[in-house]
Amino acid sequence: MGDVSGFDEFVDEHGTRLLRYAYLLTHDRYAAEDLVQESLLHVHQAWTKKPPEHPGAYVRRAILNAYLGEKRRRAAAPPIERDDSRGGPSLEDRAADRDLWWRLLGDLPPRQRAALVLRYYEDLPDQQIAFLLKCRQATVRSLIARGLTAIRTSSSSADLVTTLGEEHP
Amino acid sequence: MNDLEQNVRDAMHRRAGDVDGGSVWPPRRDLRAAAARSNVPNSTPMRVVLALSVVITVVVASLGGLWLVNQDGGASDRNVASLPAPAGQQAVAFRGVQVFVPASFALEIPGCDGLQGDHVRVGADGTQALCFAAQTVGFTTVVLRPYSEASNAELAALARTPATVSGVDALRGSRPLIVGGSEYVLVVPSKKVAVGVRTTSPSLAATILDSAAIVAVDTNGCETEAPGELHAGTTPPASAATGAMVAEPVDGASVCLYRRNIAERSATLDAASAQVLATSFNALSAGTSRPQGPIDGPGSCPDADARYLVTFRSGPDDLPPVTVVFASCTDLFVTNGSDTSALTYAVMQDLFRKVPYIGSFRMPA
Numbered sequence: 001m002g003d004v005s006g007f008d009e010f011v012d013e014h015g016t017r018l019l020r021y022a023y024l025l026t027h028d029r030y031a032a033e034d035l036v037q038e039s040l041l042h043v044h045q046a047w048t049k050k051p052p053e054h055p056g057a058y059v060r061r062a063i064l065n066a067y068l069g070e071k072r073r074r075a076a077a078p079p080i081e082r083d084d085s086r087g088g089p090s091l092e093d094r095a096a097d098r099d100l101w102w103r104l105l106g107d108l109p110p111r112q113r114a115a116l117v118l119r120y121y122e123d124l125p126d127q128q129i130a131f132l133l134k135c136r137q138a139t140v141r142s143l144i145a146r147g148l149t150a151i152r153t154s155s156s157s158a159d160l161v162t163t164l165g166e167e168h169p
Numbered sequence: 170m171n172d173l174e175q176n177v178r179d180a181m182h183r184r185a186g187d188v189d190g191g192s193v194w195p196p197r198r199d200l201r202a203a204a205a206r207s208n209v210p211n212s213t214p215m216r217v218v219l220a221l222s223v224v225i226t227v228v229v230a231s232l233g234g235l236w237l238v239n240q241d242g243g244a245s246d247r248n249v250a251s252l253p254a255p256a257g258q259q260a261v262a263f264r265g266v267q268v269f270v271p272a273s274f275a276l277e278i279p280g281c282d283g284l285q286g287d288h289v290r291v292g293a294d295g296t297q298a299l300c301f302a303a304q305t306v307g308f309t310t311v312v313l314r315p316y317s318e319a320s321n322a323e324l325a326a327l328a329r330t331p332a333t334v335s336g337v338d339a340l341r342g343s344r345p346l347i348v349g350g351s352e353y354v355l356v357v358p359s360k361k362v363a364v365g366v367r368t369t370s371p372s373l374a375a376t377i378l379d380s381a382a383i384v385a386v387d388t389n390g391c392e393t394e395a396p397g398e399l400h401a402g403t404t405p406p407a408s409a410a411t412g413a414m415v416a417e418p419v420d421g422a423s424v425c426l427y428r429r430n431i432a433e434r435s436a437t438l439d440a441a442s443a444q445v446l447a448t449s450f451n452a453l454s455a456g457t458s459r460p461q462g463p464i465d466g467p468g469s470c471p472d473a474d475a476r477y478l479v480t481f482r483s484g485p486d487d488l489p490p491v492t493v494v495f496a497s498c499t500d501l502f503v504t505n506g507s508d509t510s511a512l513t514y515a516v517m518q519d520l521f522r523k524v525p526y527i528g529s530f531r532m533p534a
Binding site: 024031105106121151 | 174178181182183187321322365
């Protein structure tokens with residue numbers, strides 16, 4: 001067994017923050033828990049060989065990779081047959097969400113969503129976001145700009161749904 | 170930063186704040202012993218088992234509530250009343266969806282500290298990440314939690330096999346867990362409830378999920394849909410201020426937690442606990458109290474309609490129910506419909522211990 005000194009303390013100190021970060025990426029609490037768990041497993045294995053110099057960035061990157069990897073796997077898988085009787089989220093469901101911006105964020109493609117989370121939740125500069133997303137800084141700026149544009153464009157109709165839902169809970 | 174960016178930032182931080190609480194490590198010695206007894210896959214380093222034993226616990230739940238389940242069920246109509254638990258089983262309900270779990274399963278354990286065996290969580294939402302070690306070392310975890318297709322996309326994709334629960338459409342599914350075992354889920358969309366069983370025993374999961382039923386009254390006597398007696402608004406009724414909130418002494422009580430007029434959690438109190446609560450109600454000052462902190466508008470109190478309904482018993486009789494409005498943006502109060510008293514911090518703490526609440530609220534100022 002290698003040296004894992006500091007790992008327990010790191011997880012203890014950052015566990016909640018990591019879970020929140022994963023939740024913002026996945027928009028699903030169960031998925032977030034699994035994502036953090038899976039990522040910590042990988043990080044722990046690496047930690048036994050050599051503790052990372054910047055464990056926070058290391059773990060965030062692991063979580064991000066797991067998230068984007070899962071999205072890629074889902075995208076590559078045969079489409080799930082949809083039961084039309086269930087339809088999409090009902091008006092009630094959408095209204096129950098009570099958070100327009102959260103819903104619009106959830107509609108973004110994974111990389112755009114990730115870029116926005118890293119910028120507006122983690123408060124990271126372009127350079128670090130580029131490192132985490134494995135892309136150029138210009139690409140980061142483009143992802144964020146496109147994400148914000150998509151949110152701005154969608155906000156009018158979504159706002160209407162929320163208003164209707166709140167009037168008729 | 171422009172308005173749009175500020176809105177996005179605010180939304181993220183607001184939602185992230187739903188994942189509340191702190192990391193709690195389970196006792197290492199006990200976990201090592203438990204892990205040694207388990208069939209942890211050889212590829213999983215033991216230190217990983219320990220290191221991943223992170224649980225995020227809701228602050229209010231960590232107050233250490235004891236959830237008592239009354240196993241004296243009522244009528245047998247699956248859609249009308251509660252179902253009595255078979256021998257060796259206990260009933261657990263959330264929003265009208267009830268399952269039976271082995272009587273040995275612990276209920277409402279805060280954090281991982283007491284989590285050394287099979288257990289049930291009710292209403293787990295957001296912050297209640299499961300204790301990872303529990304999944305690994307062979308424990309079974311049952312979670313009854315809120316569900317909506319809009320906000321649980323992963324779960325919706327997982328539960329795709331049509332099923333029924335008491336004649337109501339439902340969906341089932343399963344998936345392997347990375348740490349071993351599997352998660353088996355049952356979703357009842359119309360009730361907005363998901364039941365998850367994380368276990369290494371497929372047969373146990375099947376038994377638990379097969380027992381699911383829709384009930385109109387849970388085993389603690391709480392109606393799934395809020396009864397008419399439940400004070401419906403967040404404005405206190407005009408108070409006659411004529412006497413005690415509760416006629417003492419009392420012999421017991423049921424405490425029902427409603428949100429959007431649907432029962433989420435409940436408890437049965439014994440005589441001693443009920444008496445303490447009744448006395449504290451009667452000691453409250455007439456009037457109402459205000460929530461702590463600045464109120465930025467209705468959005469500051471998204472669960473304004475959350476409330477407790479406490480029904481005390483005196484001998485064979487139920488006393489008039491008492492409603493506790495605790496999540497409003499305006500008035501916080503306790504009322505029996507005629508008398509209204511100001512809710513206090515101490516009374517809220519006592520209620521949270523009895524029936525933990527997971528959601529947005531502000532303690533009384």
